[in-house]
Amino acid sequence: MLELPRVIGHRGAKSHAPENTLASIRLAHAQGARWVEVDVKLTADGAPILMHDDRVERTTDGQGAVREMTLAELRRLDAGRWFSAEYAGERVPTLEEFLDLAAGLGLGINLEIKPCAGREGETARTALETARRYWRGGLPVLVSSFAVESLEAAMAVAPDWPRGYLMDEEAPDWRAVADRLAAATINVNAKRQTAETVAAYRATGRPVLCYTVNDPERARVLLDWGVSAVFTDAPREMLAGLGA
Ligand code: G3P
Ligand code: MG
Numbered sequence: 001m002l003e004l005p006r007v008i009g010h011r012g013a014k015s016h017a018p019e020n021t022l023a024s025i026r027l028a029h030a031q032g033a034r035w036v037e038v039d040v041k042l043t044a045d046g047a048p049i050l051m052h053d054d055r056v057e058r059t060t061d062g063q064g065a066v067r068e069m070t071l072a073e074l075r076r077l078d079a080g081r082w083f084s085a086e087y088a089g090e091r092v093p094t095l096e097e098f099l100d101l102a103a104g105l106g107l108g109i110n111l112e113i114k115p116c117a118g119r120e121g122e123t124a125r126t127a128l129e130t131a132r133r134y135w136r137g138g139l140p141v142l143v144s145s146f147a148v149e150s151l152e153a154a155m156a157v158a159p160d161w162p163r164g165y166l167m168d169e170e171a172p173d174w175r176a177v178a179d180r181l182a183a184a185t186i187n188v189n190a191k192r193q194t195a196e197t198v199a200a201y202r203a204t205g206r207p208v209l210c211y212t213v214n215d216p217e218r219a220r221v222l223l224d225w226g227v228s229a230v231f232t233d234a235p236r237e238m239l240a241g242l243g244a
Helices: 020-032 072-074 095-105 122-132 148-158 176-179 195-202 216-223 235-241
Strands: 007-010 035-042 048-050 107-114 141-145 163-167 187-188 210-213 228-233
Touching: 007 020, 007 235, 020 035, 020 095, 035 122, 035 141, 048 095, 048 107, 095 107, 095 122, 107 148, 122 141, 122 148, 141 148, 141 187, 148 163, 163 176, 163 216, 187 195, 195 210, 195 216, 216 228, 216 235, 228 235
Parallel strands: 007 035, 007 228, 035 107, 107 141, 141 163, 163 187, 187 210, 210 228
Antiparallel strands: 035 048
């Protein structure tokens, strides 16, 4: 049984540090988060790295598509200065660096497989083969994705690691997909939830996780409906707001 905390740091502590960087992971931990979520995709030369977008412009000082840049090219970029001068010099982390840091901090992790289009299977396979080799943390790794093909690949490569079925708009056949993937959790957009939708997900016996919740009052409502955990950009404020 997966033991989830109520609060999971989203891309680390996205409100307070540049998302998906090691600094953001350290800060989430310092703010009291026990788990963090990060986004994983592949470079042109097939290295798993942490990044949300398909392109680097928003979160680095570079230009281009991640799928067309080598790891060496990506590593030259500054992934912190766009956020604030305090974080200048932060790099785009490799998945190995992230795993090493998270294990050292004793964090639980949710690897969201965030493939560029057409690389759904490959991204999950490479990321999870790497994670199987490097992960030294005591807690299980929750593997999630919006891409069903990535979750199918995850099931083949890491069958014993729990899978989170991520949805934005509810898929009409979500029950069948969740069953086929043997999904351990249902991870859904907080904005779309009602007491009824949460009850329907929970009725399948799966914990429900909601992204992205930065208002503790909204988190309280969701938790009251039976949601197990919220992904938040601001772990400190969320934990304080929930009285945790
Ligand atoms: O895994 C929860 C959440 O991160 C999914 O959406 O776009 O923030 O990666 P996104
Ligand atoms: Mg994500």
